[in-house]
Amino acid sequence: MTLPAGWEGPEQNFLGLDEPWCHPDRAGVYVLPAPYEHTSSYILGSDRGPSAILEASCQVEFYDEQLRCEPYREWGGIATASALELGGKIDRDAVDAIERFVAPHVGTGRFLVTLTGEHTGALGAIRAHAKRYPSMCVVQIDAHGDLREAYHGNPFSHASVMARVVEDGLPLVQVGIRSISSEEIGRIEKTGRISTFFAANILDPCGPYAGHASRWIPDVVAACRGPVYLTFDCDGLDASIVPALGTPEPGGLGWYDTLNLVAALANGPGIVGMDVSEIAPIDGFVAPQFSVARLIYRMLGRVRAGRRVH
Numbered sequence: 001m002t003l004p005a006g007w008e009g010p011e012q013n014f015l016g017l018d019e020p021w022c023h024p025d026r027a028g029v030y031v032l033p034a035p036y037e038h039t040s041s042y043i044l045g046s047d048r049g050p051s052a053i054l055e056a057s058c059q060v061e062f063y064d065e066q067l068r069c070e071p072y073r074e075w076g077g078i079a080t081a082s083a084l085e086l087g088g089k090i091d092r093d094a095v096d097a098i099e100r101f102v103a104p105h106v107g108t109g110r111f112l113v114t115l116t117g118e119h120t121g122a123l124g125a126i127r128a129h130a131k132r133y134p135s136m137c138v139v140q141i142d143a144h145g146d147l148r149e150a151y152h153g154n155p156f157s158h159a160s161v162m163a164r165v166v167e168d169g170l171p172l173v174q175v176g177i178r179s180i181s182s183e184e185i186g187r188i189e190k191t192g193r194i195s196t197f198f199a200a201n202i203l204d205p206c207g208p209y210a211g212h213a214s215r216w217i218p219d220v221v222a223a224c225r226g227p228v229y230l231t232f233d234c235d236g237l238d239a240s241i242v243p244a245l246g247t248p249e250p251g252g253l254g255w256y257d258t259l260n261l262v263a264a265l266a267n268g269p270g271i272v273g274m275d276v277s278e279i280a281p282i283d284g285f286v287a288p289q290f291s292v293a294r295l296i297y298r299m300l301g302r303v304r305a306g307r308r309v310h
Helices: 046-057 091-105 119-132 161-167 182-190 199-203 213-223 255-267 287-309
Strands: 029-034 078-080 111-116 137-141 172-177 194-198 228-233 271-277
Touching: 029 046, 029 091, 029 119, 046 111, 046 271, 046 287, 091 111, 091 119, 111 119, 111 287, 119 161, 119 228, 119 271, 137 161, 137 255, 161 172, 172 199, 172 213, 182 194, 194 199, 194 213, 199 213, 213 255, 228 255, 255 271, 255 287, 271 287
Parallel strands: 029 078, 029 111, 111 271, 137 172, 137 228, 172 194, 228 271
Antiparallel strands: none
């Protein structure tokens, strides 16, 4: 089999898979790189995140010892598209271009993982999925609320992306939030479609859930109104796991809490698509992108297991 134009072979694809496992005609997962950065407000470089994740993924072990399988085989393969060239597009134009990039693959039976830079890029992927799954709920793993009406006057800032999601009429469940403005709190309180699980409440050993995922994850699942689209900002994880971030925050989710949450969502309402954003690679330090690549692969295993439940 020969790869068609627009798809990457073993040197550039996710996990470094050989044919036929990376061929789009057979693969059950499509990885869609859409590197975008324009409004990052602290550390720059998130547009290099997708390529760094793909490069590091070639070192990820295929076998998942918890699931006792090689998830890429369970999916029938993982195909990786060539990165979207945005040609200088920014703000609404960039979001629209990413939506056009993702939309043809939604509803084809493939599970889509969009890799973007700053979180704004996720909006295009979310909108592409919402047109196919109008009853879906967006679950946002993130350190930040991202609910400002605009930031520095820009409604398409990375700090405003979830405000656009809510304006689109989608229910939103936020997990791991630990940096938020009074404006955003007001939006949460006034809007009936936002459920926010603050990190201090779910992770603090002295908090309402005493830091036990077995206690808070069912409440997150119960808050989901329909099938889930997962938007994963890497700063939702604790910065000790992924320090290469545009806007790092201490006190985030741990590795196994994150995987357990994804498994519960996959086994419950189901996950219809996902994106990953906001890793800003540090030259000479590969651990963060390797951790994210490995996490994506582990997530895919749990999404696949959830589909068997359904």
